[in-house]
Amino acid sequence: MKRSPTMKDVAREAGVSVMTVSRAFKEDASVGAATREKIRATADALGYVFDVSAANLRNQRSDFIAVTIPSLNNANFAATVVALTNTLSQAGYQVLLGHTNYDVMREEQLISQFLRRRPEAIIVTGGHHTDRARQMLKNAGVPVIETWDCPKDPIGHVVGFSNADTMNLLVDHLVAQGRKRIAFMGGDSESDTRGQDRRRGFQDAMRRHGLKSDRLVGSGAPQKPMQKGANAMAKLLDQFPETDAVVCVSDLVGFGALSECQRRGISVPQQIAIAGFGAYDIAEVCVPTLTTIDPMPTEIGEASAELVLELLKSSEAVTSKLISPKLKLAQSTL
Structure with missing residues (x-):
């Protein structure tokens, strides 16, 4: 050789x-x-x-930021990583990316491996971790940022929003449209903690309006969400035929639900309104277009990178940057 x-x-x-x-x-x-x-x-x-590794070892620097995301093919997480990478690279830092596949044990393993390589900071998706992962992050000795969530007991710093509270935007809109028999689809997978939070937030919002919150149908794990959305919609229509609106855990589940309605000849939104979450491209091109929540993934990435750079300059800065998701109305609920 x-x-x-x-x-x-x-x-x-x-x-x-x-x-x-x-x-x-x-x-x-x-x-x-x-x-x-x-x-x-x-x-x-x-x-x-x-080879910068030897030089960085002498200088006690690695010049990389460790990042975990639950999915590689999710457009929102991809947008967050792109924004992170663009901002950090301009300051001379590179991103070391780890894929958890919505598995907290896999996240724990990645965190352990990352720390052996002495990152300048660690950015994780979500606020739910194993006890060992939390302990490692607390003792990491570098800035730790939890994103896409608003945990009650943050480890360090937070850039995100409350997935539960965001459901108020959708439920309030549907109730204002005269919908009362509203169901929630998804949020039943233990691996998708953000989905669970949205489901809980939906129930809280329904109770606040004095409406029944028991129309709940699972869609399973986040993988293959369109097919699972269609299957869940079929189950919902059979179990709760009087339903007049559905809030879906994601736009992809919502697209599957919309497709099932079209197969059955059920008009949307005349007979049943459908809303999603994520503001994916598919929400803008499906027929009818899908009402959704824009979680501002690019803003999450940019804010996380900016916070990292602030913390690397001054470790005294303790900050949580809250993101404000936006309701995007479309034909599926109007």
């Missing part, structure tokens, strides 16, 4: 010392622009890549 070029190879080809090569890659002011350009051109010709 052919060996990789080393810093010594670059120094020899460029006619400079190894120390000068090292300084050139670290933007040391003692290296002139012409020399730096020559060294980097030589490195490119040799295919040499500067």
